[in-house]
Amino acid sequence: MIAISNLYYAYPSGKAALSGINLRIEKGEFVAVVGHNGSGKSTLARIMAGIERPSRGSCTVNGIDTRDKTKFLELRRTAGIVFQNPENQIVFEKVHDDIAFALKNLGLAQDEIERRIDEVIKSMKIERFTDSFELSMGQKQRAAIAGVLAMRCECIIFDEPTAMLDPRGKKDIHNIIVELHKKGFTIVYVTNVIDEVLSADRILILDSGSIKHEFKRDELLENVETLKSFSLEMPLIMDIIVRLKGRNVDIDTSARTVDELVENLTNVMGGSK
Ligand SMILES: Nc1ncnc2c1ncn2[C@@H]1O[C@H](COP(=O)(O)OP(=O)(O)OP(=O)(O)O)[C@@H](O)[C@H]1O
Ligand SMILES: [Mg+2]
Known part of the structure; x- marks a missing residue:
């Protein structure tokens, strides 16, 4: 779905934000991107969405070279981006x-436009003629996702979409992203909420503009020290699993949610469900 090869990107100021990036993201994959402030996460997200173009190297999305200006609309229909601050996406x-x-x-023709709007406002549970600026932050983010869904993008890139939301809003948007993945969307998820990476198939650690490490969700347990070496926290569920293992509790390590953790723990304890 996304192929990045020998990517180098410098902002017009001359500052190198990304270098030596090689990355393939398969169709239907859910990839989380983590890293400290200034590590290049947003720049990478913007490159994938075609907002920035590689200074050197290439980025293709479904075979569309993001540098090819003639393919701009095709790219818009293929990859959508949802930003941290939904207010930046509201125009009307x-x-x-x-x-x-x-x-x-x-x-698109007007009737097709209305049909698509009907569909996405229903799936995102928002009101058609609400004043966008009066929505809560969480609803604004739902509206931003509705906009991307209406474009029928196969790939959605999220750049810290829960960062400005309260705990309930964070959970809501995170759940929506998980559901979109289940429906087959390719998801790139930049997040600063380490617990949220548990939903991903693969986790990339970005540092100083390069991918320093990547591993599959199932390899998270073996990568606890790696996370620590980048001063990243461990997801709480994994932390609990590691501690239980440390106390010789033979627990299944596959849990991604609190419900799954409780289920696995109940199994170990031989308790009733
Ligand atoms: N418009 C810009 N002009 C010049 N330099 C920029 C610009 N935007 C970002 N940078 C620089 O590029 C580097 C990567 O920034 P980027 O925003 O991609 O990081 P990030 O990982 O998303 O950070 P954060 O966690 O704060 O969102 C940083 O050093 C930053 O200062
Ligand atoms: Mg950022």
Whole structure:
């Protein structure tokens, strides 16, 4: 789905933000990207969405070279991006008009535009003619996701979409992302909430503009020291599992959610469900 080869990117100021990036993301994969402030996560997300173009090397999305300006609309229809601050994505007063504007730019007919808006406002549980600016932060983020879904993008890149939300909003948007993955979307998920990486198939650690380490979700347990070496925390569920293992509790390590952890723990204890 996404192929990045020997990527180097410097901002116009001359500052190198990314270098030596080689990465393949398969269709339907869920990849989490973590790293400290300034490590290059947003720059990488913007490169994948075609907002920035590689200074050297290449980035293709479904075979579309993001440097090819003639493929701009095709790229828009393939990969969408959701930012940290949903307010940056709102242009018009009404949710409907915001989504409609992007679809008009694709050259779609009015009835098709309305059909798609109907579909996405229903799936994101938002109101068609609500004033976008009056929505809660969480609802604004739902509206931003609705906009991407209306474009029928196969790949959605999320750049810390829960960072500005309260705990309930964080959980809500995270659940939506997990559901989108289950429906077959390719997900790139930049997050600073380490617990959220448990939902991903693969985790990339970015540091000083390079991918310093990557591992599969199932290899998380073996990579506890790696996370520590980048001063990253360990997901709470993994921390509990590691501690239980340290006390010789023979627990299944596959849990991704608190419910699964409780289930696995119950099994070890031979308790009833
Ligand atoms: N518009 C810009 N112009 C110049 N340099 C920039 C610009 N945006 C980011 N940078 C620099 O590029 C590097 C990578 O920034 P980036 O925003 O990609 O990091 P990040 O990992 O997303 O950080 P954060 O966790 O704070 O969101 C940083 O050193 C940053 O200062
Ligand atoms: Mg960022």
